Each structure stands twice: as C-alpha cells, then as structure tokens.
Amino acid sequence: MSVQRLTIVVAAFDEARALPVLHPRIAAVMDVLAADGLEARVLYVDDGSGDATWEVMQGLAAGDARVALLRLSRNFGKEIALTAGLDLVTEGAAMILDADGQDPPELIPRFVAHWRAGFDDVHGTRLSRDGESWLKRSTAHLFYRVMQRLAKTPMPADTGDYRLLSERALAGLRQLRERHRFMKGLFGWVGFNRIAVPYARERRIAGRTKFGFWRLWNFALDGVTSFSTAPLRLATYVGVLTACGAFAFALYVIAKAMMYGDRVAGWPTMMAVILFLGGVQLVALGVIGEYLGRLYEESKQRPLYLVSAWHPAPGPGVLADR
Numbered sequence: 001m002s003v004q005r006l007t008i009v010v011a012a013f014d015e016a017r018a019l020p021v022l023h024p025r026i027a028a029v030m031d032v033l034a035a036d037g038l039e040a041r042v043l044y045v046d047d048g049s050g051d052a053t054w055e056v057m058q059g060l061a062a063g064d065a066r067v068a069l070l071r072l073s074r075n076f077g078k079e080i081a082l083t084a085g086l087d088l089v090t091e092g093a094a095m096i097l098d099a100d101g102q103d104p105p106e107l108i109p110r111f112v113a114h115w116r117a118g119f120d121d122v123h124g125t126r127l128s129r130d131g132e133s134w135l136k137r138s139t140a141h142l143f144y145r146v147m148q149r150l151a152k153t154p155m156p157a158d159t160g161d162y163r164l165l166s167e168r169a170l171a172g173l174r175q176l177r178e179r180h181r182f183m184k185g186l187f188g189w190v191g192f193n194r195i196a197v198p199y200a201r202e203r204r205i206a207g208r209t210k211f212g213f214w215r216l217w218n219f220a221l222d223g224v225t226s227f228s229t230a231p232l233r234l235a236t237y238v239g240v241l242t243a244c245g246a247f248a249f250a251l252y253v254i255a256k257a258m259m260y261g262d263r264v265a266g267w268p269t270m271m272a273v274i275l276f277l278g279g280v281q282l283v284a285l286g287v288i289g290e291y292l293g294r295l296y297e298e299s300k301q302r303p304l305y306l307v308s309a310w311h312p313a314p315g316p317g318v319l320a321d322r
Helices: 019-035 053-063 078-087 105-116 134-150 167-174 183-190 213-227 230-260 267-300
Strands: 004-012 038-046 067-072 093-098 121-129 159-165 194-201 307-311
Touching (some): 004 019, 004 078, 004 105, 019 038, 019 105, 038 053, 038 078, 067 078, 078 093, 078 183, 093 105, 093 167, 105 159, 105 194, 121 183, 167 183
Parallel strands (some): 004 038, 038 067
Antiparallel strands (some): 067 307, 121 159
16 A cells, blocks of 8 residues: 655745744644654745745754755745645645644644545635734635635635645646636636635734735735636726716717707816726726736746755655656
C-alpha cells in the first residue's frame, strides 16, 4: 500500500514575526498526522519579502527536516505565490494555510479525514472573523454574496484559501495558467467532490495585515472580471435605459414646444443632462477597459513567476527537486 502524503503550503510576505509562532503549531499537527500513517511536509513560499522572512524560513528548515523552502524573485502577490507553491506538489494532497495564523492548523486532521473519505476540495467556511472590524466583515459578507450571484462558477460563501486539495484537483488547477488569478474562483472552477469544514477564524498571531481596503477593492474587481461578464452586460443595459430616457425626454420637449411655444430651456437642466450622459459613457468605457486590460496582460504570455531559490525538504518526501 502506497504512503499517503500531504504538503502544507504557506505563502508569506513580510511575516518574520508570525512564522516562528506558527511553525511549532504546524509541526505538532504533522506529528499527529505521522502517528496516523500520513507523511506530511510543509512548504514555505517567500513572496519577495522585504524583512527577515527568508532568514526565518531558513532557520525553520535547519531545525526541521520536513520543511521545504521556495523563494520568488520578487513580490508577485499572494495568488501567484500560492500558485508557485501548489505547482510543486505533484504527489499527494496540498493543504493551504495562511502565514498569519488566523486559520488554525490544529483543524488540519479534520480536513484530512474528509480527504480520506473521498473528497477532493475540503474548504474551511468561516463562522466568525475574530479581530476584524465591522466594516471589513460586512464588505466581505457582501462580496461573497455578490460573487455567487454574478459568477456561474460555484463559490461557497465565507470561504477563503484555507482548504485541502486532492491530487487530481491539483492536477486540474495546474492547467489553469491565467495571469489575473482569483484563486477562490479557480478552486471552484476545478470542481470535483467538495465539502465544507465550519470553523471560527482567529486573530492574527503577529504583525499587521497586508490587505487594506484599497487592495481588497482591487482584489474584488479581479474576482468579478475574472469570472463574470455581468459588468459588461450591465453597461449595455444602462446604455439602453439611458437612450430610452433620452428619447422620452426628447418627445416631451417636442410636445411641450408644440403646445406652449419654444422657450429657451434653462442652463442647469441642459448641463445636468450632458454631464449625466457623459458620466454613463465614461463608466461604460471604464468597464470595457478593465476587460481589455486583462486581455492585454494575457496576450503577452509572460511566466506567472520566477524562482530565486528552491530548497526541497532533505528527508524522503513529498517534494522533488525542481
């Protein structure tokens, strides 16, 4: 009987303070999994950090033979860093874990149990989000519901990257090489057997979040434009409704002139109509530009990322030489 293998993929950017706190928890979970007959490794991906994250990772690898390290040539963003890590997992399953410790590694055995039962995508669904503001919780709640309405790809609500993917789910994911990567949508697109693991999200264990509201807004735009053409359709509908409104207003002006004479209309009314129509046109052009820009990025066919350093785990392992 072949040995089951699991790679815990942790993408980090400027997490030098969090990783020394997180790794002992991961190591304890790997000990539990080993006792249950599962060969586990952890792969840390340094996404071009500007602090001592890489040095901290090297220290963790020196003290634990189950640690593999991957360093990207610069900061490519979390979605690309996750892709780089998952690309290296060619045997067994992969467990995605955030470096901030908000997703508890102690729940990994529950994910593994579902995987062993035959599920390909075991995803954590947040019941609560401790340590986050009311505004962030509300906007996140709204975002997931909007995405469910707009996208044809199934995306479970209140579900992030905290998940376990089987070998065939990873193989399917490796075939998706688009540049603007909205991983939550890509996980849903792959499909296969899925099940949720409800959990309470914890506070960040150290450091500060890298996702401010501006970055989250751009992240939401990437999600919508990557998996839905609804904004383009909405621009069409707004244009049609505006044209119908303008035609109705023109009929009203003509009828009024025929009945009461042609008196000069007021300047504010004319400017309001001109500015409204101009604004609608600019919004429609902006929506088209978002999609056109993504086509431009895809057409250049640049590699998703470049690797600066790769250190596989020294023990018998999940990860082979790159």
